[in-house]
Amino acid sequence: MTTFFKKAMLYLGLGSDEDFLGMDPQVRSEGPTEGGVIVKPSEPGGNNVRTITADTGGANRGKDAVTITTAPPKRKAVKPHIVTPIRFAEVKEISEAARRSQPVIVNLQQADHDVAVRIIDFCSGLKMGIDGTFEKAGSDVFLLTPKDVEVSEDEKRKLAASSSGAL
Secondary structure, eight states, rough: HHHHHHHHHHHHOOOOOOHHHTOTOOOOOOSSOTSOOOOEESSSSSSOOEEEEOOOOOOGTTOOOOOOOOOOOOEEEOOOOOEESSSSSGGHHHHHHHHHTOOOOEEOOTOOHHHHHHHHHHHHHHHHHHTTTEEEHHHHEEEEEEETEEHHHHHHHHHHHHHOOOO
């Protein structure tokens, strides 16, 4: 009668995977599996760490797997595009330059205060969309930098120095 209930539990998916697959949970054979990976049984004595090795064949057979890391993409240095918007409609030029992965200097020194606030809000949202940065570079001058683009420190110093005058 026990086997009937055990089979019923397995049929309903209530049993363990080892029972369903017909495996003994204490004994697992060492050998290649479907993905070409060998899983060695854990060592007795409480250590639950298992070594996983690649089954590539040849001289590398049975060697420990190698961790492959990728280097972050290089940031490219690009000359910034300068925009001096007076009306909010001119933000299109800012977004087009940012989409081309070109940093944008936004000079708001000639814009009205209300328009400047709207443009700053737009650039803040654009920064989130392109995963970039938006920082103040001088008095009413801002720098919008797209992801993976770098503006040299020399260029930033020139920008800060020239922000007192018109760009």
